[in-house]
Amino acid sequence: MKLKAIQLRKGNIILFNNDLYVLTEVTHITPGKGQAVVQTKMKHIQTGQNAEKRYRPDESVEKAELETRKMEYIYDEGDDLIFMDQETFEQIPMHKEFLGDAIYYLLPNTVVDVNFYKNQPIGVELPLSVDLRVVETEPTLKTATVTSSYKPAVLETGLKVQVPPFIEEGEIVRIDTRDGKYLERVKE
Structure with missing residues (x-):
């Protein structure tokens, strides 16, 4: 075109x-x-x-004329992530290196748009935000307020982000996939 x-x-x-x-x-x-x-x-x-x-x-x-297909990330296999087409149930592997930082926003069963060019996958369109569990962060400080500085946290996919001091391990947080920043705490 x-x-x-x-x-x-x-x-x-x-x-x-x-x-x-x-x-x-x-x-x-x-x-x-x-x-x-x-x-x-x-x-x-x-x-x-x-x-x-x-x-x-x-x-x-x-x-470039691209075809977009809804695909579900289903599991890891070595250095590949396996995606399944939502209509045909065909499974395709995509190398972690090819996906880049997108791997930090993908959990099994996440549905994404995969762009294809001449039947070859060329990229993944992530949702604008994802909800991920905090697996490691410093303990909450009793004197912490919403306005105090942020602290580092590691999420279940290995993504490292800055979160407010009141966030504790085990909580789920919403992350913006465009810049990797904390948006809000998610109630379970």
Whole structure:
């Protein structure tokens, strides 16, 4: 699918030099003199290599045609996480390294959107927040208030976050998957 460069947005996946890249930054530059340009920064989907490209606003860019499937993370198998398609029940492995930091937000039975390009998985779209149990943190201080500083905690997936001082081991907290920050305590 062709897009005009002026239509590009952060997060779009495009074909650049016959490879898939995700746009990490898109800046529209309109100088006082001369022609406007669209400056992009992007990251190669497989290698993580960064690239930059300037486009004229009316220049055509090939947006990758992705298929999205609802898949359930079901279990670990060595260095792979196994996902099951919610419609066909087909199971596919995805390497932990390929998933990157997403592994810290996945518990068995979590349903996510998996993006495919030409029948190959290229990424996972996490929900905006996840609820995870605190497995390790310093004891609650009796003098702690909501406004005092945060303390480190380790969650059941191994994710390390800063939580308010009143949070104790065993409690469930809601975490923002975009930045890995504590949102709130979850009542069981």
